[in-house]
Amino acid sequence: MTDDVEPALDIGFPDLDVEFVTEESEERPRRVRVVDNSLRPSKANITAFWSKVVKSPTCWYWVGAISAPDGYGRFNFQRENRQRTMLAHRFAVELVHGPLTPDVVCEHKCNEPLCVRVGPGHLVESTHSENVRYAIALGRLSGHALLDGQGRSRYERSLAIREALRNGYDEDALFHAKTNPGDWQGTLF
Template sequence: MSDEERFWSKVEKTDGCWLWQGQSRNGYGLFFWGSGKNQRSTGAHRYAYRLTCGEIPEGLVLDHLCRVPLCVNPQHLEPVTRRENVLRGIGAPAVNRVKTHCDNGHEFTPENTYLTKGGARNCRACGRDRANRRFWEKGYRPASGAAKKRVQEAMSRHPELSTAQLAVKLGWSHGYVQRIKRELREV
């Protein structure tokens, strides 16, 4: 019996999905072809696609449009990028892709969203909330009178400088100078 005949003998064809009846691994059909030292294994859906449609384009994977991993019906398989395949699935990346708001209810807008180095979306409002909580948990201490005086003098001598530029000039962190300026406005 040829590999192709052996393959199709392990497929149960229905009106919709063609279900693989042979060996499986991680929910996907597994087919062994060739013989002896030349025996190889591949996903059953990949083997079915190659038999009926030709080679899978390089850099692409097969997406089960029917969402049935044991299906080998080539009409239910579409070559897509690995990223597209993951985003079409039901895992965390796919679930997060369709979210319009963060877990705390803030809308994902271009102004309120940033991407991490790993490509995840994060909410700026939640980031500010986390930073504020950490700040208050550490214990808030108002700036000393001497620090306020130094900032006031620097601001009067250099009114054209931004907060960041003042911080560099004073040798302090931007956040510290910003906090002192806020305290000065509140007085």
């Protein structure tokens, strides 16, 4: 590469409040969104969270972003160039119980990774060791693999469930997504 070629610039995305500029630019101040794990959600953030939840008679399913390989929902919110990304189920527990210390995990008693319903039969505060013991007792952990008991990853199962619920609660579609591995051909978002 020769010295007379200008480096490529990052292009910002419309609807995001982050502006990408080259470091050499002195014409505009650099705006950067800072990760802030102490950021508390606003009412608008909470409304956005619940817009990504589909309630069934049992579990309340997260139908937003899902991360690989664990198959858990992720929720990102921001305000004034500060952002926070957290597990969707942890966000739900914090809405009920307030901020949790880093050593607290949120255990799915319902054995459903996308569930965000807080309560004794669904999400409870726990410890890492108790959560692992419970997962092993239910057969959720097989060595280091996060499998659903039918040969597919928990991530693939979560994607299938999200796809089944994208138009709202549908008992038959949900049952099919949970019990028919390899039958799903959806999109990531």
